[in-house]
Amino acid sequence: MRARPGGPAGFARSPGGLPVTVQLPVLLAALVFLAVYAGVVLPAVWSRRPAGRTAALAALDRLLGSLRRRRRG
16 A cells, blocks of 8 residues: 555545544534534523523533533543
């Protein structure tokens, strides 16, 4: 197997230059962030109904609480 000019043999590179194996986790993290942002944060801010805002804020509090517990150990 010949080495590609952009990197070692066996590692495909994207047109941007980063190995594809690095881009996949970054892409997945970005998709999860956007899903949480669009599904929880935006309704908490822009909902016209107080019940919708309360429910979205409660869900956001649960998500952030689980992240805090993970960091502590």
